[in-house]
Amino acid sequence: MKTKRLYHSSRTTVWIIIILMLLANLLISLVTAQQSNAPDSLTGNWAVKTPNADGTIRTTYFNLKQEGSRITGSIRVTQFYYLITESTGSPDGFKITGTMKDGKSERRVQYEGKLVGDELHMATRRRPDAPLTEMVAQRAPQGEGALPARIEPPALHKVSDNGLARTPPMGWNSWNKFAGRVDDASVRSIADAMATNGMKAAGYTYINIDDTWEGTRDAHGNILTNKKFPDMKALADYVHSKGLKLGIYSSPGPNTCAGYEGSYGHEEQDARTYAAWGIDYLKYDWCGARTLYTDEEMPAIYQKMGDALRATKRPIIYSLCQYGREDVWKWGADAGGNLWRTTGDIRDAWDSMSKIGFNQSDLAPYARPGHWNDPDMLEIGNGGMTETEYKTHMSLWAMLAAPLLAGNDLRNMNPEILAILTNREVIAVDQDRDGKQATRVWKSGDQEVWTRSLSGGAKAIAFFNRAAEEAKISVRWADIGVSQKVRLRDLWLHKDVEWPGDVYSVTIPAHGVVMLRLNR
Numbered sequence: 439m440k441t442k443r444l445y446h447s448s449r450t451t452v453w454i455i456i457i458l459m460l461l462a463n464l465l466i467s468l469v470t471a472q473q474s475n476a477p478d479s480l481t482g483n484w485a486v487k488t489p490n491a492d493g494t495i496r497t498t499y500f501n502l503k504q505e506g507s508r509i510t511g512s513i514r515v516t517q518f519y520y521l522i523t524e525s526t527g528s529p530d531g532f533k534i535t536g537t538m539k540d541g542k543s544e545r546r547v548q549y550e551g552k553l554v555g556d557e558l559h560m561a562t563r564r565r566p567d568a569p570l571t572e573m574v575a576q577r578a579p580q581g582e583g584a585l586p587a588r589i590e591p592p593a594l595h596k597v598s599d600n601g602l603a604r605t606p607p608m609g610w611n612s613w614n615k616f617a618g619r620v621d622d623a624s625v626r627s628i629a630d631a632m633a634t635n636g637m638k639a640a641g642y643t644y645i646n647i648d649d650t651w652e653g654t655r656d657a658h659g660n661i662l663t664n665k666k667f668p669d670m671k672a673l674a675d676y677v678h679s680k681g682l683k684l685g686i687y688s689s690p691g692p693n694t695c696a697g698y699e700g701s702y703g704h705e706e707q708d709a710r711t712y713a714a715w716g717i718d719y720l721k722y723d724w725c726g727a728r729t730l731y732t733d734e735e736m737p738a739i740y741q742k743m744g745d746a747l748r749a750t751k752r753p754i755i756y757s758l759c760q761y762g763r764e765d766v767w768k769w770g771a772d773a774g775g776n777l778w779r780t781t782g783d784i785r786d787a788w789d790s791m792s793k794i795g796f797n798q799s800d801l802a803p804y805a806r807p808g809h810w811n812d813p814d815m816l817e818i819g820n821g822g823m824t825e826t827e828y829k830t831h832m833s834l835w836a837m838l839a840a841p842l843l844a845g846n847d848l849r850n851m852n853p854e855i856l857a858i859l860t861n862r863e864v865i866a867v868d869q870d871r872d873g874k875q876a877t878r879v880w881k882s883g884d885q886e887v888w889t890r891s892l893s894g895g896a897k898a899i900a901f902f903n904r905a906a907e908e909a910k911i912s913v914r915w916a917d918i919g920v921s922q923k924v925r926l927r928d929l930w931l932h933k934d935v936e937w938p939g940d941v942y943s944v945t946i947p948a949h950g951v952v953m954l955r956l957n958r
């Protein structure tokens with residue numbers, strides 16, 4: 439009996455041991471299955487770090503979660519933050535699609551990838567017809583590259599007028615020609631050129647550094663410059679010593695359009711830094727703000743920097759760059775803006791320039807001393823248009839009372855280009871102190887007549903031919919708002935024109951212009 443009981447209990451023990459071992463095995467395999475998420479599944483935060491020559495790093499993050507064949511998570515590329523909405527495949531070969539809301543439209547990106555060892559090999563097309571861009575992502579700590587928490591926009595109020603830009607700002611901006619290549623030396627030599635080539639004498643004043651000057655932030659959150667700009671204060675001193683002013687660029691978002699550090703959460707601090715450096719002009723570009731704010735919140739977000747600039751007590755021109763969304767012309771001045779972009783980016787091409795320029799007529803009522811519509815910077819001299827087309831560009835911008843920010847390499851330009859940029863009679867139209875923007879008063883096919891009133895009862899009239907062939911315009915003065923005989927001056931030929939009687943007929947080259955000033 440005793441032996442039997444003994445035998446029984448040892449059999450039970452064996453069973454218990456076997457069950458325990460099975461359970462332990464199950465546990466181990468569960469744990470290793472979890473861990474194997476680490477080496478051979480896609481779950482994790484992955485970063486592609488590409489060093490820029492200026493010491494900054496461009497990072498793309500793939501924050502992925504894999505559950506079976508489903509991949510969720512986010513993709514962050516410079517200023518864009520996408521949620522993964524579609525996925526197919528496995529770690530050996532998968533595709534993900536990210537989408538994000540951008541104002542009223544949706545942006546999408548698609549990547550294909552595969553896990554190779556503990557690296558993620560990814561590829562995407564920048565445009566549907568572009569070749570694949572390949573990249574290798576490494577594991578990064580969870581949380582790195584995550585969007586910062588959203589700071590609620592302030593309540594709306596009117597930012598007090600800074601009293602600047604009584605006429606449209608004139609100067610130069612680095613983006614159209616230099617883009618990411620702008621640096622301290624180029625800015626200095628552009629300032630030298632402007633100060634001595636007749637542009638300063640013609641009214642050009644601001645030397646504006648666009649995107650890609652930014653570095654990281656120090657331990658106190660102060661924005662630092664990158665390697666290309668060793669000492670911004672010294673650069674401002676240099677530009678000031680030439681009798682010129684210095685402009686800079688930032689974004690209300692965490693990132694600028696080129697993926698550099700934005701002013702998000704540091705607005706007042708950055709405004710103080712700019713003032714301490716001696717900055718005279720800020721272009722503030724929506725860019726990465728689209729990841730945190732809706733378009734409807736733009737007025738409050740722009741107001742925040744408007745207030746911050748006013749608080750510095752330094753006269754700093756405030757240029758709003760949000761591509762003309764949300765009818766910015768209706769609220770830009772209240773947000774403290776001296777000018778606001780009315781369109782997307784200009785390109786150095788007739789199509790782009792003419793489409794933008796000839797589309798501005800309805801905005802005329804919003805331009806006034808201190809507050810201007812900005813159809814974007816000049817492309818004159820960048821090589822993509824003919825001289826005739828550049829004259830049209832200059833004339834149209836002057837008619838529009840637009841900021842005249844040259845965008846070419848002022849150190850190397852031929853005399854014809856310099857003559858276009860420094861045509862003082864055309865500049866005088868742009869800079870007329872009444873600040874009344876032109877409207878289209880006549881149109882027939884590709885030919886258009888635009889007029890604007892100038893101070894002292896004068897008028898500017900531009901006859902444009904948008905066609906690709908020469909064309910003749912014949913108009914009755916009465917039909918374009920000229921009711922009496924006036925003195926006429928041709929602003930490109932620099933000659934007075936005989937009064938022709940009731941009808942004015944003029945032949946205009948393809949894509950060309952004839953611009954007149956009418957004096958009583």
Ligand code: GLA
Nearest residue numbers: 613648649695696723759783
């Ligand atoms: C946007 C702006 C441009 C320029 C670039 C810089 O595209 O509209 O004018 O400032 O950003 O990244």
